[in-house]
Amino acid sequence: MNTQSSESLEKIRQQFENSPYPRTPLDESPKNDKNFNQLFLHNLVTPYYLRNQQVIQTEGKVILDAGCGSGYKSLVLAEANPGAKIVGIDLSEQSVKLAQERLRHHGFGDNTEFHTLLIEDLPKLGLEFDYINCDEVLYLLPDPAAGLASLKSVLKPTGILRSNLHNYLQRQGYFRAQEVFRLMGLTEDNPGELEVGLVVETMKALKDRVQLRAIAWRPDYEENEQTILMNFLLQSDKGYGIPELFGALRTADLEFIAMVNWRHWELNDLFKDAEDLPAFLALSLPEASIEDRLHLFNLMHPIHRLIDFWCGHPEHATPAQPVSAWSEKDWFNARVHLHPQLRQPKVKETLIRCANEQKPFEISQYIPIPVTAPVFAESDIAACCLLPLWEGSQPVADLVERWLKVRPYNLITLEPTSKATAFEQVRQLLSKLEVFLYILAEPMS
Numbered sequence: 001m002n003t004q005s006s007e008s009l010e011k012i013r014q015q016f017e018n019s020p021y022p023r024t025p026l027d028e029s030p031k032n033d034k035n036f037n038q039l040f041l042h043n044l045v046t047p048y049y050l051r052n053q054q055v056i057q058t059e060g061k062v063i064l065d066a067g068c069g070s071g072y073k074s075l076v077l078a079e080a081n082p083g084a085k086i087v088g089i090d091l092s093e094q095s096v097k098l099a100q101e102r103l104r105h106h107g108f109g110d111n112t113e114f115h116t117l118l119i120e121d122l123p124k125l126g127l128e129f130d131y132i133n134c135d136e137v138l139y140l141l142p143d144p145a146a147g148l149a150s151l152k153s154v155l156k157p158t159g160i161l162r163s164n165l166h167n168y169l170q171r172q173g174y175f176r177a178q179e180v181f182r183l184m185g186l187t188e189d190n191p192g193e194l195e196v197g198l199v200v201e202t203m204k205a206l207k208d209r210v211q212l213r214a215i216a217w218r219p220d221y222e223e224n225e226q227t228i229l230m231n232f233l234l235q236s237d238k239g240y241g242i243p244e245l246f247g248a249l250r251t252a253d254l255e256f257i258a259m260v261n262w263r264h265w266e267l268n269d270l271f272k273d274a275e276d277l278p279a280f281l282a283l284s285l286p287e288a289s290i291e292d293r294l295h296l297f298n299l300m301h302p303i304h305r306l307i308d309f310w311c312g313h314p315e316h317a318t319p320a321q322p323v324s325a326w327s328e329k330d331w332f333n334a335r336v337h338l339h340p341q342l343r344q345p346k347v348k349e350t351l352i353r354c355a356n357e358q359k360p361f362e363i364s365q366y367i368p369i370p371v372t373a374p375v376f377a378e379s380d381i382a383a384c385c386l387l388p389l390w391e392g393s394q395p396v397a398d399l400v401e402r403w404l405k406v407r408p409y410n411l412i413t414l415e416p417t418s419k420a421t422a423f424e425q426v427r428q429l430l431s432k433l434e435v436f437l438y439i440l441a442e443p444m445s
């Protein structure tokens, strides 16, 4: 790969040596978040299911956190993937020490290892990984394709890599501000408290209507040194678009799997009436490649700071029929799992309470990331079909039998419920929840 000039590498190292990222307190745990978004996204089960429609076990898997910083994401990876080994690397020794301390503090010391190492030198570890998380790092490297190639060289054939690039359209204000402060000489040496103060002073001195202030500044930034360092004074920060991402993937011979927040990149959602698009778009969009659809989305609505994606070695997606295209027979012969991140006591308690009180169960409150509006389920059928999933996966046919026992008669006509009706009601619930990966469905072998 293109070797990064030692000067720019040293600047990045110094920056994170002086201010390891993130400054999340040691005690903080993703388990205490008000929802399980972070755990859901960092759970291997999520991208494996998106690519292969298979539910994998995390026990024994080996996970790399490349550019782990102070290790908060390494902790999320450890919490989300029980039994997996976590390996963290970073070029900043100080960050590596903090990451190690964090994982030990949360009881993961035995199944983790951390190294001060460059991404470019990963093969020296002599390890291969089932999953690689390279979060908030790729845009700092001189050539993302070369960075991806290096990560790919230690990814197992069936492994999955998650990484991201800064979106140049969304972050325009910061890139312009970085140039302003570069011209003012604030990034020549390692920026610290003095330079942060100068940024705050300059941004506050600008009139409110000055465009740079209007698009890049918020009053609460004044109190947040890390936000200033990571946005206004970040060394080697670069912005990219969708074509550059797909170009880098092609160069590294990696296959795109999905955006990490895939439900928030839906082009059709940008139109007032997705069922009544202008004729040209209605004809051409269904034929458009995923790359073109994402590019159009970003040009029309660049709301995402990160172009955050999963990818893997080419041709490792199982050519399975999408669940949305399953026939009744496919559903009847399937087995369903609750997403492991939902198999938590507090979710179960809420479901039982909703069923007892006959209130709809808002399943999306626990993992809101894949939805654009809250998702509710009728609590009686949800309790009937989902509660057994806390014990383990279940055949759909067994859930239909359970539902028949709960609802043997039609409430209005008092006629006996037919098996076909019960099956249809169960299928409707499961297919609605599968779209958001709240339940995962696999054909039974």
Ligand SMILES: C[S@@+](CC[C@H](N)C(=O)[O-])C[C@H]1O[C@@H](n2cnc3c(N)ncnc32)[C@H](O)[C@@H]1O
Pocket (backbone or CB within 6 Å): 012, 013, 016, 021, 022, 066, 067, 068, 069, 070, 071, 072, 073, 089, 090, 091, 092, 095, 117, 118, 119, 120, 134, 135, 136, 137, 140, 141
């Ligand atoms: C913005 S921080 C992200 C930390 C962490 N991944 C997170 O998202 O919380 C970027 C990290 O990448 C590390 N880094 C930058 N270039 C690197 C390289 N070439 N090899 C290894 N680590 C690198 C930095 O030292 C820093 O800790």
